[in-house]
Amino acid sequence: MTVLQKEMKVGIHCGVHGRVAVKLAEIAEKNKVDMEIISEKEQVNCRSILEVLGLALVQGSHICVRAEGKQAAKALITVKSLLAGQKI
């Protein structure tokens, strides 16, 4: 099983709010990966949007995203563009 991990920075103007949290859950679902966000505070699963929202990630927050599954690489690339504020 592929496990990949990538450091990222939140570039979206208004931070990781509802819509972005939903997208993160969708990316995990679509790519059939187990995906976690590791922040300074804690480590949460992307499928739980409440946990993701609870991290209160704002623009400039540094996080590490860890994906486990065959399509881990693809998932991480998508997450990176999502957090950079690009349409995915």
Added chain:
Amino acid sequence: MMQGRDCTKKPVESEEQALFGVGASPGIVTARAQVFKRRTSRAAWRRLPPEMVEREVCRFQEAVTEAEQELQKLRVTFADDLSDALSIIDSHILMLKDRMILGRTIEIIRQESINAEWALAKALGRVKKKFETIADPYIKQRFSDVKYVADRIFGLLSGREDDVLTDISEKVIVIGHDFSPEDTLHMQAKNILGFITEEGGVTSHTAIVARSLGIPAVVGLENITCLCASGDEIILDGFSGRVYLNPTPVQLRQYREYDKLHQSFSEELSLYIHLASETPDGHRVRLAGNIEMTDEVQAVLRYGAEGIGLFRSEFDFFSRELLPDEETLTRTYSELVRTLAPQPVTIRTLDIGGDKFSNRLPHNGIRLDLERNPALGLRSIRYSLRDPTLFTMQLRALLRASVHGNLRILLPMISSSSEVRCAKGMVRQIMNKLDQEEIPFDPEVSIGIMIEVPSAVILADILADEVDFFSIGTNDLIQYSLAIDRGNQYVAHMYEPFHPAVLRMIKQTVAAGHRRGIEVSMCGEMAGDVVSAPVLFGLGLDELSMRPSAIPHVRRILRCSEHRQLTELGRAVLGCSDGGEVRNFLTRYLPENYPQEFCCS
């Protein structure tokens, strides 16, 4: 009392019955009320015998599945062409199945052998606690969504008949403690004319859905479910947030007329979006927009602004965990300047302190919240000059953005020429450095100052030699020159923009600027007020910068004026002895000279 003909006009004379909430979705409707009392019937605590525990888990899971089906159905039925509503429902579906709700509740049922309702309430309590520690207001507000979702499950567990809004068959205004975005979607299908809630704000999801469906709404009106009974006649004004209970026939007629007037008026005004800002005899005044975030640029363009007269740069510094870096700021500023080019974009350097104090800048050991008198403390340019690292970064970003169009750098709260020289010295140094690094910038970039401290008005002729433009900030200028704190209820009524001292200071600044051949703008609240617009034109300002939506109306006033007539008006108000006299004069003058714009009520 004289008012402009737009929403600032109060169409109903008696304010006695008016209740003030927050206008969350625009529009005016009149109808009978249907009140939904807050349901306080939460299920009681019940301990389960061991053999019942798994059945309780099943009962809970079934309720969640049913709730999900309801939401899925709603998604298909209503939300097809409403992307806002669609993503809100999607987030609610995910919250339903979130492990902090679903998994946690099941865990509690099993561990503590208690009923599902109580377990869910406990799980919810934990989520609430977590959200309470979040500082970001937008993310924090998402807890209201978690509550809607939990309420749906509570309802299904307790065997509610159906949605609260099911029984309604006539056109009413519904009133409740709070409605979910889903309720709001149902309202459209049920021809509900509008709604009023006790909770909520403009940025709540319920308000967003109401706006995208065009359902007028007033939110945040405390106790409305107690003040109003089903069957009461109501006027709901979603523009101003006013609600009238049982209005008199006269009030009703006035409001209907007002509504009609308002509709035709805003259509009429939209014609002025693309016209030039000039009087028939060729006197031009630039009408620009004030903004805080880059997202607002669309509104600036939509209302036909001729540039940005004030970009408040604070948002980029305080909206995130870490301070922004030079690259981020350069990107933001370049994008703004490029989008508006060739029109000017005026960016004000960091204006913190005063009412905007922040301890987000701990690196230099300054505690702004410990100041005893923050309005007279370390704020704006004083802060920037004391924190040269931060200020240098912002200036570098501004200079780098200057190559993309017409950028104007605005230094706030200048009270002496030494501050201007100091800041300009820094700019020169940075320019030299950028030259060495071979980074392009516009060496001719305009640098101006805010005129908002009385000493700057008095020294305007000297300051004018140092800078390329002036921008008068009326809010602070009025506060400092009249010694009035607007937030203080005992003296707030003495805050008077038409105080002759204020008007004379504006005139003095304009005169000093023009003598030295520099432009004088105004970017305070006063600049977007239709009543003061003719006066400001008369005092000779070159640019008025305001909230973008006010531009078409102010432009129309300019286009109905003659330059000579404006100059005379300016002279006349300068001769008045107090603010009341100016207002009395305008009460006669404006309806006579702008019959189309001002009417007496």
